[in-house]
Amino acid sequence: MVDETAIDHDIYLFHQGNLRYSYQLLGAHVVTVDGKPGVRFMVWAPNAEQVSVVGIFNKWDGRQHQMEKLNVNGLWCVFIPELEKGTIYKYEVLTAHGHLQLKADPYAFSSELRPATASVVYSLDGYVWQDDQWMKRREGMNLYESPMSIYELHLGSWKNIEEEIFYNYRDYAEMVIPYVKDLGYTHIELLPLTEHPFDRSWGYQATGYYAVTARYGTPDDFRYFVDQCHEHSIGVILDWVPGHFCKDQHGLRRFDGEALYEYANPKKAEKTQWGTLTFDFARNEVQSFLISNAIYWLKEFHLDGLRVDAVASMLYLDFGKEDGEWELNEYGGRENLEAVDFIKRLNEAIYEEVPNVLMMAEESTSWPLVSAPTYIGGLGFNYKWNMGWMNDMLRYMEMEPVHRKYHHNLITFSLHYAYSENFVLPISHDEVVHGKKSLLNKMPGDYWQKFANLRAFLAYMYAHPGKKLLFMGGEFGQFHEWKDMDELDWELLDYDSHRAILNFMKQLHQLYRDMPALWELDHDQEGFFWIDPHNFEQSILSFVRNSRSTNDQLVVVCNFTPEVYHGYKVGVPKSGTYKEIFTSDAVHFGGSGQSNGLTLKAITEPWQGQDQHIEMTIPPLAVSFLKCTSKVKGEDYER
Incomplete structure (x- = not known):
């Protein structure tokens, strides 16, 4: 049965701009009224003189199923018994200027395949979702970290x-x-x-x-x-x-003969560069x-x-x-x-x-x-x-x-x-x-x-x-x-x-x-600091990415020229042994193979604002990721 009280409340919210589920009210819905199955149609067209539902079922004759105007704000409604999912339809709108125009339903859940333009009655009920585990996990996900x-x-x-x-x-x-x-x-x-x-x-x-x-x-x-x-x-x-x-005739443009979904002022309505x-x-x-x-x-x-x-x-x-x-x-x-x-x-x-x-x-x-x-x-x-x-x-x-x-x-x-x-x-x-x-x-x-x-x-x-x-x-x-x-x-x-x-x-x-x-501190300044952003002559830059755990710290070195440099000094934030865990210059990636195959021991001598540095090979047109650890978590990566 249709709950008329609920519908009245939804209509009020719709005209206030506060109906967050207006698709449950407007459009075409398979319902039962007074024991009869059929489809309820509702559309907003405040400037129309008359609106009808037309389709193959009534030979596209707008005199057959005219809609009732529910209120002065322009909602029109009709229940048509015996229609069902799959029915093809449009709204026939008689404008205040006496013109008839056919419009697709703004709230239709389905449409004909182009170039056909009619709407299709479709019920959203019936699909059984299998993603409960994902949806539950999403609730607790930290989107930022x-x-x-x-x-x-x-x-x-x-x-x-x-x-x-x-x-x-x-x-x-x-x-x-x-x-x-x-x-x-x-x-x-x-x-x-x-x-x-x-x-x-x-x-x-x-x-x-x-x-x-x-x-x-x-x-x-x-x-x-x-x-x-x-x-x-x-x-x-x-x-x-x-x-x-878009401005296609069957769409939202001048839906009831007047500017409705678009601004009435053409200077605000027109997106000239896109038409x-x-x-x-x-x-x-x-x-x-x-x-x-x-x-x-x-x-x-x-x-x-x-x-x-x-x-x-x-x-x-x-x-x-x-x-x-x-x-x-x-x-x-x-x-x-x-x-x-x-x-x-x-x-x-x-x-x-x-x-x-x-x-x-x-x-x-x-x-x-x-x-x-x-x-x-x-x-x-x-x-x-x-x-x-x-x-x-x-x-x-x-x-x-x-x-x-x-x-x-x-x-x-x-x-x-x-x-x-x-x-x-x-x-x-x-x-x-x-x-x-x-x-x-x-x-x-x-x-x-x-x-x-x-x-x-x-x-x-x-x-x-x-x-x-x-x-x-x-x-x-x-x-x-x-x-x-x-x-x-x-x-x-x-x-x-x-x-x-x-x-x-x-x-x-x-x-x-x-x-x-x-990724963990993408939006926190603690997640990044420069080692050397200034080497424009060689187009090389280096920086550190941090996580909440200092054990996950990475040193990144980038070279945007085809030159190779051996024994290049890079300041590093921690003493110990560094290992290159990933390089874009690896041979199996199509690179030249100018990698740092052996571990790189930090030298206790200040460099680039750090208390120690390493000496490494800088591969051509490549980025190298290094980690300070005695046992590298990333040893399984292809290098």
């Missing part, structure tokens, strides 16, 4: 059957999870899976915010994918796009829609976090706009105050409803306290992508090594602000597309040097404070930039150099996960 290495993944171009024909989510589970598990990643991050009409938008221009894209299967198929990830101790993060939506529309963050019902949507993905699909796309485009009224295309806020600033308030409310709601999940901001400016709690003035995310580090490092690595000494600050500057936020170091899809070249092909030099540079870069990335993210293909040295309509160049693994760098990534992850110094 744990290893986090994220494999960013676009399902359709990881592997496909042929162009624009894809595997099912269940098939991807069988293929992707063993691969990611073997490499040692802790998380998968998926590009958006909300329904979208155009493949090449990669999901960033959505029409169905509650519908898992039908390209790869059903909502339950996707639940299986997540379930299997958890079975193998892999977390799942989904890219989520609350900043804008999309901005949500009206001041509107209560839009807040209920978006906050509920974030909770929906986390709750109904057991996701472990959301990476929130294009946060800067939400925060700033002038983002991507020329003079005259935007207006100052009420205080004369360029901040979108409504969006700021929405973001804070979003994060507060998430942590109340789904504690201990990841909320990661892709925020590309110097907005302060992005990853700080709202009660101290922050935006409330728990992580921020470090776009500054990414831009500086890629610019540095693309230079010929002979020029790097003139730009040494690019690899050291990030430590000036490394603890101002909780950072993720991202090398994402955006860096290997649209003519930017693949990660491997960004690297200068001959064939050998390209791979050596890539290994050095990745090793430095994993030694640097902050969690890690790498886009698919980077792990085996994809030569071509990302081809979003084709699968990865898996045939490259027939070649030694590409197999070697895949093995390098596997061993680097083993080192990373086994060494608390590389």
Whole structure:
């Protein structure tokens, strides 16, 4: 039976902007009313003259099943008996201007496969989750003092059957999870899976915010994918796009004939550089829609976090706009105050409803306290992508090594602000597309040097404070930039150099996960100190990573030139014997083998601000990890 009192209360909360589970009220729901099974439809369309549910079941005739307007705020509802899961439908909306338009359901859980655009009735009941152990473990997980290495993944171009024909989510589970598990990643991050009409938008221009894209299967198929990830101790993060939506006619744009989900003011609504529309963050019902949507993905699909796309485009009224295309806020600033308030409310709601999940901001400016709690003035995310580090490092690595000494600050500057936020170091899809070249092909030099540079870069990335993210293909040295309509160049693994760098990534992850110094104090200044950041002439730098236990301390030495140095002095913080437990220059990684095979005894003579030093071989275009111990925990690593 339908609880009318509960529905009335939910309707009140929806219009107040406080209904965190609005998807349980609006949309299409398989229910029983007065003993009759059927589907209840509810939609928000305050400016419409009439709304009907249409589909094959009534020959798309809007006169058959007209909806009742429940209140002056524009909720429409109808119960249609005998309809069931799988019914294809749309809303026929008669606007105040007398125009009829067909719209997909904003709250639909499923949609037709593109190019078809209708919604599909789908029940979220019935799937039996098998991840209780993972979910229980997640409750007690320290998200900040744990290893986090994220494999960013676009399902359709990881592997496909042929162009624009894809595997099912269940098939991807069988293929992707063993691969990611073997490499040692802790998380998968998926590009958006909300329904979208155009493949090449990669999901960033959505029409169905509650519908898992039908390209790869059903909502339950996707639940299986997540379930299997958890079975193998892999977390799942989904890219989520609350900043804008596409203008396709069947979507949210002018849903009831007027600006509804978007701002009425075109200077606020239009995202000119993307050809999309901005949500009206001041509107209560839009807040209920978006906050509920974030909770929906986390709750109904057991996701472990959301990476929130294009946060800067939400925060700033002038983002991507020329003079005259935007207006100052009420205080004369360029901040979108409504969006700021929405973001804070979003994060507060998430942590109340789904504690201990990841909320990661892709925020590309110097907005302060992005990853700080709202009660101290922050935006409330728990992580921020470090776009500054990414831009500086890629610019540095693309230079010929002979020029790097003139730009040494690019690899050291990030430590000036490394603890101002909780950072993720991202090398994402955006860096290997649209003519930017693949990660491997960004690297200068001959064939050998390209791979050596890539290994050095990745090793430095994993030694640097902050969690890690790498886009698919980077792990085996994809030569071509990302081809979003084709699968990865898996045939490259027939070649030694590409197999070697895949093995390098596997061993680097083993080192990373086994060494608390590389992640335990990522967000604490006690976790890092420089030994020598100043040797720009040789493009060499050295530093220490600490954990809470001094026994886990690591010394890291990086050389970003192809020169080899023997007997090079490195100041070390402790006396005793040091052993190189990992080097990116190992022969089986494709390196030159200029390693420190024997133990290195610290010499009691001050150097580089330390009371003692070692003399070591510095391999070319490489990073070396050293540990002071009489019995090295890392002896099992391939060196």
